[in-house]
Amino acid sequence: MKLNINEIKHVMVIGAGTMGHSIAQVYAQSGFEVDLVDLKQEALDIAINKIEFNLNLLAEYQRISSDEIPSIVNRINPSTDLETAAKKAEYVVEAVSENRDIKRGVYSQLDEFCSRKTVFASNTSELNIFKLVAINNPERLVIQHWFRPAHIIPLVEIVAGRKTSPEVIDLSYNMLKKLGKTPIILKKFTNAFIVNKIQQAINSAVFGLLLKGIATPEEIDLAVKTSFSLRLPVVGVVQNLDFVGLDVISDVLKNMGLELSIIKDKVDQGQYGVKTSKGLFDYSGRSEEEILRKKDEKYLKILEFLEELDIFEPV
């Protein structure tokens, strides 16, 4: 299946709820003609109101020019007529409710009305859409997982099924780049993908702390905001291990009765992280002092910014 991004003019976003309205907006911002389809006219009316609100806020923060707003809104055609929209769509983003029967029903309609070349990108958060739905030409089905609010958060995870074609993955990647997003292609399917998997681990720790009465909700969030909130934007969650020291991580794991080959192999090779200029990341021979300075300068700038925003109080 040959796919050229320049041939894609019509995008259909199906499901105009929390995610769909804002995904449709992002496509329209990049010049695509978008049919935004939902079952109910009321959902579409709310969606268009939200899009106008979002665009005005983006203009207020100089992310777009306010002159562009009418043409962006004009490129979005709200509709309850799935069949008509499906017939002209070259690319479909599915953002209907996370319900197996609803998803199955929608894909059966898409399969019936769309051209066999039309790509289907599902925004499912955790369903294995590749096993759930039956369509002709399954090589055109891919997951394109956005984050709320889709018009602000840069990341979109791309997840392929066993049958998804490399052309569909490339097209989705190039499309998201064109939209100004940061796409990441997962190497294989895994439940909840990257971010939600990490979020699930955090949630499980939070529930444990709350259930055992270790700390109040306010204290847990204050703890996170006065630590993670500086650290995460600078060293993420993987590079942070290099700053702790992989030799230390290895000892901690041993104390827990664990051994992980990805850590042990590095330690065996004398790669402890920042202190040896090599760990899970490669610091190209830079000194520990140089790396620490670069990190700490960013921490200090973020701290100043967070204090200015008064971020340590609950929203």
Ligand SMILES: NC(=O)c1ccc[n+]([C@@H]2O[C@H](COP(=O)([O-])OP(=O)(O)OC[C@H]3O[C@@H](n4cnc5c(N)ncnc54)[C@H](O)[C@@H]3O)[C@@H](O)[C@H]2O)c1
């Ligand atoms: N809410 C989030 O933060 C989030 C984040 C990432 C991904 N997702 C995923 O995005 C998808 C949509 O989630 P949401 O939060 O926008 O849900 P939502 O309930 O806000 O919106 C779903 C919309 O789909 C419409 N719909 C249902 N059946 C339909 C049909 N047959 N035809 C057309 N429209 C139909 C509903 O009327 C509703 O407007 C889900 O798969 C969800 O898991 C959600």
